[in-house]
Amino acid sequence: MLTGIILLLLVLPIILACRETPKVRSQLIAAASESTGFARVEGPRLLVFPADHGPHNDFQTEWWYYTGNVQTSDGRHFGYQLTFFRRALVPPAERQPRSSDWTTDQVYMAHFALTDVAGKHFQSFERFERGAAGLAGAQASPFDVWLDDWSVEQVEPNVYRLRASQGDLALDLQLQDRKGPVLQGDQGYSQKGPDPGNASYYYSLTRLDTSGTVRVSDAAYQVNGSSWMDHEWSTSYLTGNQVGWDWFALQLGDGYELMMFQIRRADGSVDPFASGTLVAPDGTTRRLSRDDFQIAVGATWRSPRSGAMYPDAWTIKVPSADLSLDIKPYLADQELNLSFTYWEGAVQISGEHAGLAVSGSGYVEMTGYAASMAGQF
16 A cells, blocks of 8 residues: 655655756756645546556556565465555646657656565565656556566456566566455545545455566575555645554455555554455455454564564454454564665464454555654655
């Protein structure tokens, strides 16, 4: 989910690498930081596919978020994250015709991370590119999102190929969508705060059967498992005393999936705009409000790099679904220390659902623990 993105931190590495004068650079930075003039998410609208799989350049911020848990035939477990972020530099009315293939009003950032459970090792990487000259971009049909050689592309209906490599790590995975788009919130309208426009359009692909290869150093592992995709776009997100969020994407062995998020305030309390969705094996959904679920923190873990104290275990209950889950990270240290610091990692699940034992895997994202995310979105 995250993460929308940072204002300046997203565009600054690209801007500083360019040859514009200081005056032009300052204008670009100001444009990227100002949300006036961009489209805003102000209420439900009909999401149409495949068109809405693609970019929404009139909104300031957008991301395509892939996470997954895969394992070898003998049980070696890996978690992965591959996320593409788009950020508009200027609002639609101020855009000028391109004079060069290198000219752009959109920039892209991507994060790639791999959790090697047996190796007890987590690595994360970041890239930036302009949305021009074929360096980075997205399209709806056939779906494709890429930054350099990190990409997810549609290879046939409901089937996607995900590829990323950095250093001694590489992924080459095939993802097959089993349930189609799940509209989060109110028909895809996900409200994050009380002010008009503090919301996103948000849908997920909650069950992507996954197979392929994970490479670590000189070893290539054939793996199978399941992935999850979130796609959100917006112009404004956190406001006031909101500092960050906790997001859960959980895939259960009985065919259910559960998404939920809560937004935390500066005083540690939870904002009323927490939300969730329970997805049944047949793809039908139940919308969950803040009052429909409880998230209790168990153990905690302190990062040796950022000093942030993160939850390290949770119990989640959805009484109306007779669902109680205990969640634990596969590794405590899955903190990304990139342009901004956040925790995003693979988790294991055990518990009960409708009186029967259930297990599974998922991903959890936690932001605002190392520093407030307010003003970043």
